[in-house]
Amino acid sequence: xxxxxxxxxxxxxxxxxxxxxxxxxxxxxxxxxxxxxxxxxxxxxxxxxxxxxxxxxxxxxxxxxxxxxxxxxxxxxxxxxxxxxxxxxxxxxxxxxxxxxxxxxxxxxxxxxxxxxxxxxxxxxxxxxxxxxxxxxxxxxxxxxxxxxxxxxxxxxxxxxxxxxxxxxxxxxxxxxxxxxxxxxxxxxxxxxxxxxxxxxxxxxxxxxxxxxxxxxxxxxxxxxxxxxxxxxxxxxxxxxxxxxxxxxxxxxxxxxxxxxxxxxxxxxxxxxxxxxxxxxxxxxxxxxxxxxxxxxxxxxxxxxxxxxxxxxxxxxxxxxxxxxxxxxxxxxxxxxxxxxxxxxxxxxxxxxxxxxxxxxxxxxxxxxxxxxxxxxxxxxxxxx
Amino acid sequence: xxxxxxxxxxxxxxxxxxxxxxxxxxxxxxxxxxxxxxxxxxxxxxxxxxxxxxxxxxxxxxxxxxxxxxxxxxxxxxxxxxxxxxxxxxxxxxxxxxxxxxxxxxxxxxxxxxxxxxxxxxxxxxxxxxxxxxxxxx
Numbered sequence: 001x002x003x004x005x006x007x008x009x010x011x012x013x014x015x016x017x018x019x020x021x022x023x024x025x026x027x028x029x030x031x032x033x034x035x036x037x038x039x040x041x042x043x044x045x046x047x048x049x050x051x052x053x054x055x056x057x058x059x060x061x062x063x064x065x066x067x068x069x070x071x072x073x074x075x076x077x078x079x080x081x082x083x084x085x086x087x088x089x090x091x092x093x094x095x096x097x098x099x100x101x102x103x104x105x106x107x108x109x110x111x112x113x114x115x116x117x118x119x120x121x122x123x124x125x126x127x128x129x130x131x132x133x134x135x136x137x138x139x140x141x142x143x144x145x146x147x148x149x150x151x152x153x154x155x156x157x158x159x160x161x162x163x164x165x166x167x168x169x170x171x172x173x174x175x176x177x178x179x180x181x182x183x184x185x186x187x188x189x190x191x192x193x194x195x196x197x198x199x200x201x202x203x204x205x206x207x208x209x210x211x212x213x214x215x216x217x218x219x220x221x222x223x224x225x226x227x228x229x230x231x232x233x234x235x236x237x238x239x240x241x242x243x244x245x246x247x248x249x250x251x252x253x254x255x256x257x258x259x260x261x262x263x264x265x266x267x268x269x270x271x272x273x274x275x276x277x278x279x280x281x282x283x284x285x286x287x288x289x290x291x292x293x294x295x296x297x298x299x300x301x302x303x304x305x306x307x308x309x310x311x312x313x314x315x316x317x318x319x320x321x322x323x324x325x326x327x328x329x330x331x332x333x334x335x336x337x338x339x340x341x342x343x344x345x346x347x348x349x350x351x352x353x354x355x356x357x358x359x360x361x362x363x364x365x366x367x368x369x370x371x372x373x374x375x376x377x378x379x380x381x382x383x384x385x
Numbered sequence: 386x387x388x389x390x391x392x393x394x395x396x397x398x399x400x401x402x403x404x405x406x407x408x409x410x411x412x413x414x415x416x417x418x419x420x421x422x423x424x425x426x427x428x429x430x431x432x433x434x435x436x437x438x439x440x441x442x443x444x445x446x447x448x449x450x451x452x453x454x455x456x457x458x459x460x461x462x463x464x465x466x467x468x469x470x471x472x473x474x475x476x477x478x479x480x481x482x483x484x485x486x487x488x489x490x491x492x493x494x495x496x497x498x499x500x501x502x503x504x505x506x507x508x509x510x511x512x513x514x515x516x517x518x519x520x521x522x523x
Binding site for chain 2: 122125126129133136138139140141142143145146147149150153154198199200201202203248249250372373
């Protein structure tokens with residue numbers, strides 16, 4: 001089985017782009033990824049395109065990948081459409097990895113693209129709400145952020161974390177986003193401004209929650225054969241690519257299981273990680289995810305975080321890109337953008353937000369949707385140079 | 386195990402308010418491993434069996450595990466309102482609107498709550514949305 005490498009990366013900045021649709025956002029990311037890899041459109045053998053709300057928000061319900069890639073100049077190749085809510089991009093990445101490992105494809109294009117800001121916020125909120133069991137949840141007043149709020153409350157009551165601690169994580173990710181030219185939010189916010197921003201679901205204030213954004217992210221994946229032709233120097237190897245769905249009824253979380261599988265497949269331990277990009281849909285989620293990743297013992301993540309250990313200069317940088325909070329969250333693009341950040345840091349190309357100690361191994365953790373009591377989709381990727 | 390028939394999968398409501406005023410949620414129970422599922426499932430994700438699942442009505446009583454005040458509301462609902470995590474029995478936990486005063490809702494956390502069926506919001510055409518909620522038992 002061949003190894004798989006990320007040979008090229010490209011992004012359209014995340015933010016508000018009223019004059020750009022799915023096609024334009026994706027084309028910028030795709031062409032940048034091709035240029036970064038040093039290949040042309042004709043070299044791509046297969047493509048996986050992730051998008052969640054193109055139907056509800058732009059009217060393009062079906063064949064979104066083909067429509068978007070036609071504009072970018074890609075015809076005739078196998079194109080697969082992927083939808084896994086906020087984990088769509090990393091799911092598309094995993095599908096491409098699997099195809100290359102199976103020997104079906106030597107050069108794969110993965111694109112995550114989302115257009116969420118359509119000048120109708122309630123419409124966007126309703127679209128996002130469809131990433132859960134719509135039939136069951138009708139009449140329940142359910143909203144996603146409430147699950148994060150309740151988890152945060154239980155963590156705070158169990159371990160003594162405070163709203164200011166959540167604000168400190170938020171401030172970190174906003175600070176990091178300022179150093180990321182592709183981030184939606186380029187302005188720092190203080191802990192005071194964060195706790196004074198309007199309450200969404202107690203204890204989560206507005207700034208503590210990730211926002212809707214437009215954006216696109218693309219990578220070129222290649223096999224052993226091609227990476228030797230292109231030159232291994234800038235390529236980053238995929239050590240582990242895992243996907244699972246949640247433990248829907250029991251709600252115990254499939255997270256521990258997938259994390260163990262990922263570390264096993266990669267042959268690494270948590271202490272080997274040089275950086276982590278994880279799914280901070282709410283800033284408080286960093287704590288539980290870091291504990292699930294066995295980076296910190298249960299109940300201690302907020303303490304280590306408050307001491308600065310997860311800063312860019314810290315012992316284990318978390319979300320140096322800004323995460324969902326700072327970078328913004330065009331849902332299907334996020335999983336690919338997390339992987340791009342790891343690749344960029346491993347290459348030493350992260351500019352002002354480059355890690356002082358050049359990392360060798362990075363991990364991404366991406367989740368999407370909800371079914372009953374757990375995430376609909378969970379992915380973990382581990383990459384190394 | 387019997388093969389599934391179309392009739393077995395007819396859509397039913399997830400809750401009921403009976404003539405005597407008592408309310409119940411419609412769950413399913415696996416007769417092989419005795420796991421209860423709410424919302425009901427046609428197949429058992431615990432032991433893997435299918436075609437044997439039985440209907441089971443959950444009792445009115447639950448425990449409010451934790452709650453939050455939602456200051457922004459989805460279309461059709463009015464903020465602020467309370468969403469809580471209710472446990473009816475082991476491994477049967479779910480989110481529900483909690484009908485209790487906003488300024489004292491924390492005192493309901495950890496206490497017994499009772500299932501009720503009420504209008505909870507409005508459809509775009511103004512028709513009421515009727516759903517289940519939980520309120521403090523005492």
